Structures are given as structure tokens and as C-alpha cells.
Amino acid sequence: MTLMTPDAAVGTDRRPPEPPVPPTHDILLVDVPAVPLRRPGDLVGLTLSLAGIAAVLVLAVYAPRTTRAVSGDVATALAVVRSLLLAPLTALEGVAAYLVPAAVLVAAVSRRALRTAAGMVLAAAASVLAAVVLLRLGGHLTVVEGVLDPAAPAGSELVGASPYVAGLTALLTVAASDMRHRAVPWTLLWVVLGVSVIQGRQTMAGAAVFVLLGHAVGLLLRYLLGAGSDRASGPALVRAVRRAGLDPVRILRRDVPADGVRAVAWRVRTSAPVGYPEPRPFGLARPIPEDVGAGTSPPGDSITVDEITDAVAARAGMADAADQDGARDGARHYAAWDTEERRYDISVLDGDRQVLDYLGGLWDTLRIRGLRRRGGSNLRENAGHTILMILWAQHAGVRTPPLVGVAAARNSVIMITAHIPGLRPLADLPAEELDDTVLDDVWQQLRAAHGRGLSHNDLDARSVLVDAGRRVRLAHWDHGDTLASELAQRIDLAQALVLLAVHAGPDRAIASATRSLGRANLAAVAPLVQPVALPASTRVALRPRRHLLEDLRRNPAQLVPTASTEPARINRFSPRTVVLVVVGGVAAWVLMGSLGSEDVASAISGARPGWMVAAFLLGMVTYLGSSLGLVAFSPERLGLVRTTLVQLAASLLALVVPAGVGPAGLNLRFLQRRQVALPVAIATVGLTQLMQFLMTMLLLVSTALLTGSVGTLTAPSPVLVIVVLGAAMALMAALALPPVRRWALAKVRPTLAQLGPRLSWLTGHPSRVALGALGGLLLSAGYIAAFGASLAAFGDTLPLVTLAITYLGASAAGSLIPSPGGIGPIELALTGGLTVAGMPYGTALSTTLLFRLADLLGTRTPRLAGSPRSGAPR
Structure with missing residues (x-):
């Protein structure tokens, strides 16, 4: 029989005793004081918010009836709810509209986050101002008006109306960086939006626009002013290091400036145990200190400035040269010594730095074949992947700094490796x-x-x-x-x-x-x-x-003689491809979206078929002019018919490769097949292009003289003058930079060196110079005449000089973006050029499409007629 002790017999409290209070430890910490952070994620969110606004506006352009119908259906479906719950919803809306901003501001001031409170007020005011400006624009822009006009009659603007919603969204966005309970105010904001849509005071599209507008302004202000830091620092960092299994006596920041100006020596006192503590019995569990809000510290922890220790002298004890360098991987790096004076290296990964690493890895994974940048979209997943890689590399026998401990604190992960x-x-x-x-x-x-x-x-x-x-x-x-x-x-x-x-x-x-x-x-x-x-x-x-x-x-x-020296194709696409696709897509979207406008429909319905045929025939003259220049400057005899067919083939090639690149390459190949050496072929093509440019300038001057425009010639509009002068000044400013000038000379010097002998040869053949000049004149005159005929097909005309300047300037501007065939940028440039010259938008767009369509048809029709000659001997 087991006898009970007196203590056991008398005791009535069966709960296990509280563990003894652990002793406190004094640690020297040399670190950089916490400062407001500019988070890259805020810029990413700002970009996404602006993209969302653009997407809503696009939907309003192409589906205005749908967006209005959705809002109307929602209001109709919830009419019963509106009648039954009008009073509760109105009260809840008032709470969200007035009490939430006040509560958030008071909470920020009580935490002494005066910088955050000022940012909240500034963001709210800026968002309301931006929303008011956008509403005023609604009276002038049809796109904005279709999105922002409420379904209810005018004058019913209450709390749920858009400007206030934008301000409240911006305020909550700035406050989110320091706010512990974020779900409650944001939920009330969604209630405000829902009530305003149900009551018909704004459309769903308008609500989305103003929420995104407020979010964008809030993110911009939060990035400019900086947000509160939620990184592990001070006592939280020391506790995490101890939890990872290290008993440090001093922790020194490595990636700070070598002179240690920004570093400060601190004394941290903490009672945190070494290692992960054992789970407590049920009912006694308490929140883990590191999981508490960023502004709190566990009882017994303290941090004070060490007035005795010199931060510079403390860091001077780190002898390795690598310790004096700043971190280049986005992490914070520390050196720590334990009670036995063994040194360890500490890397701290912060969550606010993970967005750039994730986006960079995603871009590389999409862009490079066979390369998979593993990891996750958040800090814990990335840290877990890194830990797995280090441990697996050690298991594989790869020498790598051994990992000895890991821990998490706040929005940071600490990894300790042996030094x-x-x-x-x-x-x-x-x-x-x-x-x-x-x-x-x-x-x-x-x-x-x-x-x-x-x-x-x-x-x-x-x-x-x-x-x-x-x-x-x-x-x-x-x-x-x-x-x-x-x-x-x-x-x-x-x-x-x-x-x-x-x-x-x-x-x-x-x-x-x-x-x-x-x-x-x-x-x-x-x-x-x-x-x-x-x-x-x-x-x-x-x-x-x-x-x-x-x-x-x-x-x-x-x-290895059989090995290839050509680079393998491992990139799926390049940044240039992305730019071309985006620009081409935007151009096609703008052009196709404009086809349904009344101005364009009216212009097309009144088109004159005779001038349309004339534009097509005049466009065919350009192929003859291009072939004459090549025949004139080639040292070998070239057939005019065959050379013209080559120019047609070059035009077809330009539809799938950037304009100017494919035709020049095909002409070089054609000359080489005609036994012309490559340097001479390059010089011939360059000389042809030079003659075409000179003849274009001569044609402009001659036209001005013959039409009597000299002395009275004025710009079509001040806008065109500004554009031309701006382009010239930008070119001169770029050439004033030595790197740009060296790049331009490197591109031009080889061609000029090859043109010298060809020019000397041409001085003894004046007939060839005349033939090349004729070809250049036919090329420029054919394009300008076809462009003028396209304009005349819709009943409008321009002075010849103005027409030539408009065409040449717009074509040059559109060709700066080397899309296949120039499709997209050239259409936009030609349409914009005609609009600047004074043409109505509908006529300008119709003229551009007719001119480009005639050009494309001209590349195919003669090619079909000449296809039986493809088998002729070369």
C-alpha cells in the first residue's frame, strides 16, 4: 500500500507548478537603429493598382452596357434587402465612415506613431483630391463618365460616394503597416462599398476605380514616407538567436559602412532560454513573445544604449575582409560569439525584401529554358527552401558553410552557420x-x-x-x-x-x-x-x-572539331520581345477599338474607289524605285525584273521580322548569290539607303521651291513644330553623351569605311549615279503619292510639303520601335501625324489603314504573279 505524504494529502491544487524564472543574460548588440522602411512591395502594389484602374476603364470602353447592367442587376436583386435592412445598414455605414478613421488615427497617436498618423491624413487628403479631379474629368471624358456616374440621379452623393471611399482606402492602406487588427476596418470598408452600390449611389466599376485609386495613393505615400519596421531587431533578434540554439555574449552587425557611423552599441537583457522550449501543459500555454505585435516586448527584456562600448572598435575585431563589405544578397549579416568565444555567422532574411527576389526568380524561370528558380512567394517558404538546399548540399558532400541553427521572429528568419x-x-x-x-x-x-x-x-x-x-x-x-x-x-x-x-x-x-x-x-x-x-x-x-x-x-x-560555336537558344523570349508584343498589342487594340466609332464609319462609307485603286498602283512604284537603286550601285550586272521580285520578297519578309532588318539581310544575300563579295555587298546596300535619304531631302526642297512655299512655309501646327524640335534636341542631347556618341560611331564607322571605295568607283560612272538618284526619287515619290491618294480617297487633301513632312516624320517615328513590318507603331504614328496636321481623327485613321492595306496587298499580289519564275535559274 502506498502512503500519501502529508503535503499531498493536504494539497488541493493539482496544477503543475510554474517553472522557475530563468536567469537574465546580458548581450552586447552592435546594430543599425531601426528606421522607416521603403518596401519594394509597395511599388509592386502601386503598379498593380494602376493596372487595375486601367483594366476597369478598358472594360468601360468595350463593355459599357455590361458594367452598367451588372450594377443595375445587383441593385435590383438586393432591393428587398435594402428596404428591410435600411436602418441597420445606414448605421453600420456611419460607423465605418466616421468612427473607423477616428479610431485608427487615435490608435496611431497612442502608439506614438506620429509619422504614420501624418501619412494617413496626407494620403486621405491626396486621394480625395485625386478622386474629385477624376470626377471633374468625367464631364469631359466619355470613358471616365461612363464608369463613375452613379446609377441614381445626380445630387444623391452621401458617405458612400467615391471621393470619401478613396480617402478611407488610402488612410487604411497607410495604417496597415503598423496596425495589428487589419481585418475589422477593411471589412467595414467593404460594407460601405456594398451599401453604396445597393443604394445606387455609385456603380460597381466606379467603386472599384476609387478603391484602387485610394490604394495606389496610399501605397505611394507609404513608400515615400517609409513604413514602420516589422523586422526582428533588438531584443527580438537576440531571443531568436538564443532560440536557434546559440548562447551569444555579443552580436555585431557586419554589413554596415566600414567606419561604423550608423552603428550603435546596445546592451540587451533577456531571459529567453537557449533552444526551443518544451511545450507547456494544456491550460498554461502563453503566446510566444516573437509572435506578439511588433511594438511589444516580453516582460523582463530590455535594451539600452551602451555608452562605454565603441561600435567602431567593436567591429574592428572582425578580422576577415569579407566582414567589412556590405551585404549584396538583400539579407542582414551578423557575427556572434558564444560564451566559449566561438564565432558564428548569422544571416537574417526579412520579409519585406522577398518580393523582388520572388519576381526576379519568376522572370528567370519564365525566360530561360530548363532553369527553375525554386522557392516560394513568402518568407517562410523561401527560407525553408534555402535550408533544404544547404542540408542536401552538405549531404551530397559539397563543402558549404555548415548550418547549425534556424529560428523565426516577427517578419524575419534567422539562419546561423559555423564560421x-x-x-x-x-x-x-x-x-x-x-x-x-x-x-x-x-x-x-x-x-x-x-x-x-x-x-x-x-x-x-x-x-x-x-x-x-x-x-x-x-x-x-x-x-x-x-x-x-x-x-x-x-x-x-x-x-x-x-x-x-x-x-x-x-x-x-x-x-x-x-x-x-x-x-x-x-x-x-x-x-x-x-x-x-x-x-x-x-x-x-x-x-x-x-x-x-x-x-x-x-x-x-x-x-572538338564537331562541336558547335553558335550560342544555344535557351531563352524563351527577351525583354525586347515583350516590349514588341505589348506595343503591338496596344496599337492593335487602339486601332481596332476605333473602327467602331461614328467618325471612322462615316469616313469609310464616303470613300472613293478610284483613289483607292490609285493608292494601290502608286504603292507598286516603290518596288521599282528600290530595285533601281540596287541595280545602279551593284558592281555586278543585276536584272531589273529579278531585283524587283527580290524587293517584293523583302517586303513579305518584313511582315515577320522588324522593319528594315529583314529586307537589308535579304538584299545582302541576293548580292552574295550574284557573286558580290560581302564587304562590297554591305557597301552597296548602305549606298542605296544613303541615296534614298538624299533624294528624299532633295524632293522636299524641290517641292517647296516649285510650289512657292519657300518664304511662306509654315508648320502645320505648333504641336508639330514642338515635336520636331523636341526630337532634334533629344538627338543632340543623346549625341552629347560620350557613351552614346561612341556607340553611334561604332555603328556608323564600318559602313563609312566601306562606302569610300564605292564612292570612288561611282565618280567614274555618272550614269549609275543618275540611275540610283532616279530610284531614290521614285521610292520617296511613290510612297508620298500613295499616301496622298489614300487621303484623297476620303475627300481630304494636304499641301504637298505638309503631306511629305507628315508621312516621312511619322514613318521615321513609327520605325523606331522595330515591330514586324512596322505593324502597330507606324499606324499609330501616321494617324497621329495626320491628326496633328489638322485632319479629323476618323479621316486620319481611315487614311492610314487604307495606305497600309494597299502596301500589304502590294507585297502579295505581284508575288503570286511572279511565283512561276521562282524556278528560273539563278
Whole structure:
């Protein structure tokens, strides 16, 4: 029988006793004081809000009846609810409209967040002002009026009307950075919007526009003024380091300026235990201190300025050169020493920096074939992926700084790694230490990672580290992949080859790669040596050595004769392709959307068929003029008919490649097939284009003289004068910059050098000069005449000089964006040029479409007629 102790018999409280209060610890922290942050995510949100406003306006243009019908259907469907719950909804609307802003402002002032409170008031005022301006524009712009006009009669503007909603949205957007309970005020805002739509005081599209407007203004003000920091700092950082398993005595910030001006020494006292505490029994669990709001601190924790310790002197104890450099990966870096004076390195990932990394990785994944930048859309997912990559790399036998602890605090994740003495980036190694052993070790570490299915995906100078024993270690596995494809691993090898070539020279890099990979594998990597596969820092290091990549591709081909020296196509698209697609899409959308307007319909219905046929026939003359110039300046005899057919084929080619690029290339190929040497062919094409430009200028001057416009010639409108002068000033300003001037000279000098001998040859053949001049005149006159005939088809005319200036200027402006066939930009430029010259918009658009349609038909009809000649001997 078990006897009960007296204490047990008397005791009535069966709850387990409270654990003893842990002792406090005093830690030296040298860090940068918290300052308001400008979050990149705010700029991303601002861009999305503006895009949302544009999308709503687009819907209002193309589906005005739909947007109004949806609002009407909602109001009709909820009419019963409006009649039954009118009083409660009105009361709730008043609470949301008046009490929510006051409560949010009072809360900010009580937290002494005066900067945030001022930003809230400023954002609300700016949003209301912007909304009022937008409403005033509604009386002049049909698009805005169709979106913002409420369904109810005018004069029923109450609290739910748009300007106030925009101001309330902006206020809550600025307050969200420091607000703990965000769901309540935002829910009330949605109630206000719903009530206003139900009561017919604004449309659903109008509500969306003003919410997005207020959100955009709030994000802009929040970015300009800076938001409160929710990063782990001070006691929260120290507690997280202890939770990760480290008992520090001092923590020093590494990535601050070398002079330590901004660094401050603090004394942090905390009772946080080392390691993750065991779960408490049910009923005694308390909130984890790090999960409490950013403005609170656990009881017993304190932080005070250390007046004795000098921050500069404290940081001077870090001997490694890498410790004096600023962080280049967006993380915060610290050095910590435990009670036994062992040093550790700490990396702190902050959530406000993750949006740029996520967008950059997403862009690379979409743009580069076979490359998958793993990770997540938030901080925890990214940190988990990085931890997995480090641990898997260690398991694969790759030397990397060992991970010893992780923890999370507030909006930050702390990762602690063992400190490796003497660790330096590859770029900081002196030339005498960068021997073949180090180069070969880079390849061995990569092969060990690739053998377990890993890829690094971001090998640059800061990722390849060398310790005091001259052993290579690979770091920064943030963008790596655990299930890497063969292409991704080859991209790793290409990045390593270029990196070693930059710092050790191409010959030594290729020799090391040949020893470690073999000739065949090196030859397979060579086509991937191209800028799109390289990290940004490596591309910057390559700028002074422009021909290095070409040398790296050519040298392996000499070792393996069957290897290709051409770059492999690994990019799905380029930024230029995105710009072309967007510009072309916008141009097509604008043009197609304008076809349904009454002005355009009226102009098309009154078109004259005779002038339309004349525009088509005059456009055909341009092919004869283009072929005459090529025949005149070619040293070999070219048939006029065959050359004209080549110009037709070049026009077809221009429909699928940027204007000017495809035709010039086809003409060069045609001349080479006629036994003309490539340098002479380039000079011939350049001379033809030069003559066409000179004849165009001569045609303008001659027209002005013959029509008596000299002395009385005036600009079609002041706008056109401003545009021309602005373009000329922009060109002169660009040429005043030495880099732009050097780039222009580099582009022009080879052509000018090749034109010299051809010009000397032409001085002895005046008949060829005359024939080339005739071709240039026919080309320019044909285009201008076809453009004038297209305008005459709709019953309008312009003075000849004005017509020529309008066509030539608009065509040149539209050709600046090299879309296939110039489709899109040229149509917009021609339409805008005619509008500036005084033509009605409907006539200008109809003229442009007729002229471009005649040009496109002219490229196809004669080609069909000439197709039987395609089999003629060359």
C-alpha cells in the first residue's frame, strides 16, 4: 500500500507548478537603429493598382452596357434587402465612415506613431483630391463618365460616394503597416462599398476605380514616407538567436559602412532560454513573445544604449575582409560569439525584401529554358527552401558553410552557420593564390552537387568562396534546385567557366575545365556560354571584356572539331520581345477599338474607289524605285525584273521580322548569290539607303521651291513644330553623351569605311549615279503619292510639303520601335501625324489603314504573279 505524504494529502491544487524564472543574460548588440522602411512591395502594389484602374476603364470602353447592367442587376436583386435592412445598414455605414478613421488615427497617436498618423491624413487628403479631379474629368471624358456616374440621379452623393471611399482606402492602406487588427476596418470598408452600390449611389466599376485609386495613393505615400519596421531587431533578434540554439555574449552587425557611423552599441537583457522550449501543459500555454505585435516586448527584456562600448572598435575585431563589405544578397549579416568565444555567422532574411527576389526568380524561370528558380512567394517558404538546399548540399558532400541553427521572429528568419576562418570570395583572391588546385576544386564541388541532382543556378563571385586552406566552398543556395534538369546543370557549368575566365583568364579556365570535365563535356557546355545564362554580377564584370564569351565558345570547338560555336537558344523570349508584343498589342487594340466609332464609319462609307485603286498602283512604284537603286550601285550586272521580285520578297519578309532588318539581310544575300563579295555587298546596300535619304531631302526642297512655299512655309501646327524640335534636341542631347556618341560611331564607322571605295568607283560612272538618284526619287515619290491618294480617297487633301513632312516624320517615328513590318507603331504614328496636321481623327485613321492595306496587298499580289519564275535559274 502506498502512503500519501502529508503535503499531498493536504494539497488541493493539482496544477503543475510554474517553472522557475530563468536567469537574465546580458548581450552586447552592435546594430543599425531601426528606421522607416521603403518596401519594394509597395511599388509592386502601386503598379498593380494602376493596372487595375486601367483594366476597369478598358472594360468601360468595350463593355459599357455590361458594367452598367451588372450594377443595375445587383441593385435590383438586393432591393428587398435594402428596404428591410435600411436602418441597420445606414448605421453600420456611419460607423465605418466616421468612427473607423477616428479610431485608427487615435490608435496611431497612442502608439506614438506620429509619422504614420501624418501619412494617413496626407494620403486621405491626396486621394480625395485625386478622386474629385477624376470626377471633374468625367464631364469631359466619355470613358471616365461612363464608369463613375452613379446609377441614381445626380445630387444623391452621401458617405458612400467615391471621393470619401478613396480617402478611407488610402488612410487604411497607410495604417496597415503598423496596425495589428487589419481585418475589422477593411471589412467595414467593404460594407460601405456594398451599401453604396445597393443604394445606387455609385456603380460597381466606379467603386472599384476609387478603391484602387485610394490604394495606389496610399501605397505611394507609404513608400515615400517609409513604413514602420516589422523586422526582428533588438531584443527580438537576440531571443531568436538564443532560440536557434546559440548562447551569444555579443552580436555585431557586419554589413554596415566600414567606419561604423550608423552603428550603435546596445546592451540587451533577456531571459529567453537557449533552444526551443518544451511545450507547456494544456491550460498554461502563453503566446510566444516573437509572435506578439511588433511594438511589444516580453516582460523582463530590455535594451539600452551602451555608452562605454565603441561600435567602431567593436567591429574592428572582425578580422576577415569579407566582414567589412556590405551585404549584396538583400539579407542582414551578423557575427556572434558564444560564451566559449566561438564565432558564428548569422544571416537574417526579412520579409519585406522577398518580393523582388520572388519576381526576379519568376522572370528567370519564365525566360530561360530548363532553369527553375525554386522557392516560394513568402518568407517562410523561401527560407525553408534555402535550408533544404544547404542540408542536401552538405549531404551530397559539397563543402558549404555548415548550418547549425534556424529560428523565426516577427517578419524575419534567422539562419546561423559555423564560421570558417579566412573565408574569402573568389574575386578577392590574389592572383598568386588562384592556382590550378583552386580552379579544379570548383569543378569538383559542382560535380559533387550535380551527382545528387542539385543545381546552384546562381554561381557568381560571392557564391564561390575559398577558405584559409585554399579549399573551395559553395554558398548562397537560395535559387538552387533539388531536382535539376540536365540543362540547368550545364548552365551551372557555363556560369563557372565564365566566372573562372573572368578572374583567372580564359586559357586557364578552359584548361581546368578540360582536366575536370573532359573535352566532350566542355564542348557541350560551350553553346550555353551567353549573357542570358549568367548572373547579373558576372555580366557586369564582363563589360570591359566584350569578346570573352565568344573566345570561350570558340576554343572548345578547336578541341572538338564537331562541336558547335553558335550560342544555344535557351531563352524563351527577351525583354525586347515583350516590349514588341505589348506595343503591338496596344496599337492593335487602339486601332481596332476605333473602327467602331461614328467618325471612322462615316469616313469609310464616303470613300472613293478610284483613289483607292490609285493608292494601290502608286504603292507598286516603290518596288521599282528600290530595285533601281540596287541595280545602279551593284558592281555586278543585276536584272531589273529579278531585283524587283527580290524587293517584293523583302517586303513579305518584313511582315515577320522588324522593319528594315529583314529586307537589308535579304538584299545582302541576293548580292552574295550574284557573286558580290560581302564587304562590297554591305557597301552597296548602305549606298542605296544613303541615296534614298538624299533624294528624299532633295524632293522636299524641290517641292517647296516649285510650289512657292519657300518664304511662306509654315508648320502645320505648333504641336508639330514642338515635336520636331523636341526630337532634334533629344538627338543632340543623346549625341552629347560620350557613351552614346561612341556607340553611334561604332555603328556608323564600318559602313563609312566601306562606302569610300564605292564612292570612288561611282565618280567614274555618272550614269549609275543618275540611275540610283532616279530610284531614290521614285521610292520617296511613290510612297508620298500613295499616301496622298489614300487621303484623297476620303475627300481630304494636304499641301504637298505638309503631306511629305507628315508621312516621312511619322514613318521615321513609327520605325523606331522595330515591330514586324512596322505593324502597330507606324499606324499609330501616321494617324497621329495626320491628326496633328489638322485632319479629323476618323479621316486620319481611315487614311492610314487604307495606305497600309494597299502596301500589304502590294507585297502579295505581284508575288503570286511572279511565283512561276521562282524556278528560273539563278
